[in-house]
Amino acid sequence: xxxxxxxxxxxxxxxxxxxxxxxxxxxxxxxxxxxxxxxxxxxxxxxxxxxxxxxxxxxxxxxxxxxxxxxxxxxxxxxxxxxxxxxxxxxxxxxxxxxxxxxxxxxxxxxxxxxxxxxxxxxxxxxxxxxxxxxxxxxxxxxxxxxxxxxxxxx
Amino acid sequence: xxxxxxxxxxxxxxxxxxxxxxxxxxxxxxxxxxxxxxxxxxxxxxxxxxxxxxxxxxxxxxxxxxxxxxxxxxxxxxxxxxxxxxxxxxxxxxxxxxxxxxxxxxxxxxxxxxxxxxxxxxxxxxxxxxxxxxxxxxxxxxxxxxxxxxxxxxxxxxxxxxxxxxxxxxxxxxxxxxxxxxxxxxxxxxxxxxxxxxxxxxxxxxxxxxxxxxxxxxxxxxxxxxxxxxxxxxxxxxxxxxxxxxxxxxxxxxxxxxxxxxxxxxxxxxx
Amino acid sequence: xxxxxxxxxxxxxxxxxxxxxxxxxxxxxxxxxxxxxxxxxxxxxxxxxxxxxxxxxxxxxxxxxxxxxxxxxxxxxxxxxxxxxxxxxxxxxxxxxxxxxxx
Numbered sequence: 001x002x003x004x005x006x007x008x009x010x011x012x013x014x015x016x017x018x019x020x021x022x023x024x025x026x027x028x029x030x031x032x033x034x035x036x037x038x039x040x041x042x043x044x045x046x047x048x049x050x051x052x053x054x055x056x057x058x059x060x061x062x063x064x065x066x067x068x069x070x071x072x073x074x075x076x077x078x079x080x081x082x083x084x085x086x087x088x089x090x091x092x093x094x095x096x097x098x099x100x101x102x103x104x105x106x107x108x109x110x111x112x113x114x115x116x117x118x119x120x121x122x123x124x125x126x127x128x129x130x131x132x133x134x135x136x137x138x139x140x141x142x143x144x145x146x147x148x149x150x151x152x153x154x155x
Numbered sequence: 156x157x158x159x160x161x162x163x164x165x166x167x168x169x170x171x172x173x174x175x176x177x178x179x180x181x182x183x184x185x186x187x188x189x190x191x192x193x194x195x196x197x198x199x200x201x202x203x204x205x206x207x208x209x210x211x212x213x214x215x216x217x218x219x220x221x222x223x224x225x226x227x228x229x230x231x232x233x234x235x236x237x238x239x240x241x242x243x244x245x246x247x248x249x250x251x252x253x254x255x256x257x258x259x260x261x262x263x264x265x266x267x268x269x270x271x272x273x274x275x276x277x278x279x280x281x282x283x284x285x286x287x288x289x290x291x292x293x294x295x296x297x298x299x300x301x302x303x304x305x306x307x308x309x310x311x312x313x314x315x316x317x318x319x320x321x322x323x324x325x326x327x328x329x330x331x332x333x334x335x336x337x338x339x340x341x342x343x344x345x346x347x348x349x350x351x352x353x354x355x356x357x358x359x360x361x362x363x364x365x366x367x368x369x370x371x372x373x374x375x376x377x378x379x380x381x382x383x384x385x386x387x388x389x390x391x392x393x394x395x396x397x398x399x400x401x402x403x404x405x406x407x408x409x410x411x412x413x414x415x416x417x418x419x420x421x422x423x424x425x426x
Numbered sequence: 427x428x429x430x431x432x433x434x435x436x437x438x439x440x441x442x443x444x445x446x447x448x449x450x451x452x453x454x455x456x457x458x459x460x461x462x463x464x465x466x467x468x469x470x471x472x473x474x475x476x477x478x479x480x481x482x483x484x485x486x487x488x489x490x491x492x493x494x495x496x497x498x499x500x501x502x503x504x505x506x507x508x509x510x511x512x513x514x515x516x517x518x519x520x521x522x523x524x525x526x527x528x529x
Contacts, residue, residue, distance in 0.1 A: 036471040041488040069191035071184060073348070073426040077372035077492045079194035096490060100456060104490045113482050113501040114441070120195075120492040122454070149348050200494035202432050203449045282451060282465070375451075375493040 041103050046130070049095060049102040050139075055132055058139035061086065066131040066144040072123065075148040081118035086135035089115035098127035123148050184348060192425075201293055201370040201377045201422035208294025211287055217267030226262035228255065228295065239299035240419050243408045245310040252316045254407050256381050257399045259291055278398050280376045289368070292379045296368045296421045303418050304364060306411035313408060316401075320409025323402055324354070333391040335406075349426070360413035366423025373426055380407055433526035435510045442504030442528055444475060444482070446497045446512050454489040470495060473514040477504055504528050 040052035050056065067081035082092050092115060093106040104121045115133060123129075126147045133140050212223050228238035229246070243254040249261060256278075263274040280286040308317040327334040338344060339354040353359035367380050378386075384403045389395050396402050429449035436443055448470065455467025469489040475482050482501040504510075508528045515521035 036486055041486070069187045069194060071187040071191065071348075073188055073191050074373045076375065077195065079191070079496075081498075099490050101488055101490065103488050105488065106486045107499070108484045110481055110483075112503060113499060116500055117483075118496075118498040120496045122452075122490045122492055198445060198447050198496040198498070200447060200449070200496075203429055203447055203494065206432070207429055282453065282457075372492075 037106065040106070041101060043103065044101060046095060046097055046102050050132070053093060053103075053106070053132070055134075055139040058132060058141040061133075061140035061142060064131050064133050064140050064142035066129050066142050067118070068129065068144060068146055070145070071147045071149055073149060075123040075125070077120050078123050078146060078148070079118065079120050080129055080146070081116070082131040082133065083117075084115040084131075084133050084135070084140075086115070086133060086140060088136045089133050091132075091134040092117055093132040094119070094121060095130040095132060096121060096123055096127050097130065098125055099123065102130075188348065195372065195424045199370055199422060199424045200375075201368070201424065204290045204293040204370075204377050205297045205422065207285075208290035208292070211291055212294055217263065217269045219266065219268035221266045221268070223259075223262050223266060223291070225266060226259070228258055235295060235298040237299050237302040237305070239296045239421075240302045241305045243306065243313070243316065243404050243411065245312045252312050252404060252408060254380065254399075254404045255292055255295055256288065256379055257404060259288065259295070260399065275398055279379070279382050282375070286376075289377050289379060293368050293377050293422050296419075299419045300421050301418060303416055304361065304411055304414045306408065306415050308408060308412045316405045316408040317412045318409075319402075320405035320407065323406055324409060329391055329393040331392050333393070335387065335391070354410060354413065357413060357416060360410050361417025364410055364414040365417045365419045366421060366425070368421060369423035369425050371425060377422060428520065428522050431512055431514075431522070431524040433510060433512050433524055435504070435526050435528040437504050437506055437528050441500050441502055442477070442508075442510075443498065443500045444510055444512075446473075446475070446495075448473070448495045448497075448512075448514060450493070450495060450514075450516065452487075452489060452491055452493045452495060456489075468516065468518055470514045470516045473497065473512065475499070476511045476513075477501065478509060 037052065040049055043049040043052045050058065061084075063086045064084045065082070067083065068079055072078040080094060082094060084092075089109055091106060091108055094104045095102045096104055099122070105119060107117050109115060123146065126145070128143050128145050130141055130143050215222050225232045228235065229241055229244045230238050239255050242258065243252050245252050246258065253261065260271060260274045263269045264271055275288070277284055277286045278288045280289055306313070308314050324335045325340075327337075336355070338346065338351050339359075342353050344351040352363045354363060367383060368377050370377050381398060381403055384406055385395055385398070431449065432447040434445045450470050451468055452470065453465055453468040455464065457465045459465050467489055469491070470487045472484070472486055473495075474484045483499050485497070487495065506528055510526045510528060511523060513521065513523040
């Protein structure tokens with residue numbers, strides 16, 4: 001995270017500030033996203049995503065858990081969580097194998113933050129969900145299949 | 156849902172060995188769906204809209220630069236606690252049975268000076284277009300959370316609307332000769348994986364009515380009861396009634412009357 | 427600027443659990459509108475949570491995070507009354523910060 005972004009976030013009116021900077025030609029909208037891992041989010045396959053995250057081919061670990069229902073009533077909102085008992089976890093990522101772009105989110109965990117994160121993702125179809133964690137500099141992975149159903153009218 | 160299980164269990168036992176694997180499958184599916192719904196309940200995006208609605212309620216808006224704080228939803232000007240749970244009801248000042256949405260629009264017109272067309276232009280949201288009515292109804296609905304639904308329909312005009320609603324509920328119409336009751340008049344029916352409530356019983360109508368307004372994850376929006384029922388008509392291949400049509404208010408009156416006594420759990424969140 | 431977030435933070439046995447709901451379309455860039463035109467991608471790219479001045483979580487999102495994103499996480503420390511700040515920015519350069527107090 002660079003200093004400029006810190007300032008922007010702190011100011012609480014980042015949009016206005018970014019707008020001003022952009023209008024002044026100081027930064028372009030693209031530059032505002034400098035920290036965002038475009039290569040990883042643009043990657044389509046699991047393999048390319050892992051490569052862009054610098055994870056290579058992570059080992060499966062039973063100490064990593066993907067939590068979520070076996071069946072989601074709607075793919076637009078699928079609750080998923082990642083938890084792990086591995087030591088010194090600095091990063092957690094959620095990947096959805098069959099989505100157009102596999103990577104859904106990455107979380108950087110400073111010391112003191114537990115390796116236990118929950119969020120909600122979109123799934124285009126039934127797919128394996130992968131949880132990737134970085135523990136002591138090494139990558140580990142776990143998977144779970146979540147089925148996406150076609151629902152009725154949602155009474 | 157649990158009751159339905161017990162019934163399924165009983166009938167499966169009668170059917171014997173063939174039914175058992177399917178039953179095991181069914182109950183596992185239902186368990187997982189329950190898990191899914193539970194995971195969504197904590198962190199309902201409708202809460203975001205409720206906060207917005209609260210702001211809109213007290214904000215001075217419209218040509219008359221007035222807030223909605225003097226709006227009478229049936230329990231007196233500005234009285235919100237339990238108001239949603241007691242609607243639709245008869246209003247002397249308009250001589251009509253009104254639901255929360257028609258009454259809200261009435262207040263936006265009389266107190267704030269909006270035209271009906273302005274007030275109802277975005278009665279539901281689309282991606283990128285927010286709906287004030289959705290936000291306000293979410294806020295008003297939440298003020299009835301924990302309160303029992305109370306629409307005895309004792310006033311003659313209310314009784315008439317409830318009767319009309321019941322008639323519409325059972326009336327077969329449209330190209331498929333469909334009625335509400337075909338899907339929602341018996342126990343144990345489902346469409347795809349979803350159970351269909353029996354809206355003719357207090358239990359069934361209560362389970363349905365207590366959770367509205369509700370965030371629909373499939374739509375990414377809160378649906379009001381008007382939107383729910385108008386869309387039911389569309390799904391039954393009936394001509395769609397206009398927003399705030401008497402036919403919808405009649406159906407609401409019938410359903411709320413049937414559900415009376417059920418404690419509200421709103422805003423809900425569903426598929 | 428978007429609508430306000432809903433942030434809940436509670437400390438129990440020395441661990442603070444933070445739950446955040448964000449109001450955002452999270453448009454994938456794959457959906458077509460009624461006229462068949464692609465609706466451009468519009469989604470939160472980064473979200474950072476701070477306890478006081480200390481970052482406790484920084485996340486990057488792609489468009490497959492659900493509309494109105496939800497996030498829950500836990501960190502060691504934090505005391506009742508401390509401030510939690512959550513900030514996001516999206517791919518259009520919009521951003522927002524909201525605060526909550528640990529309860």
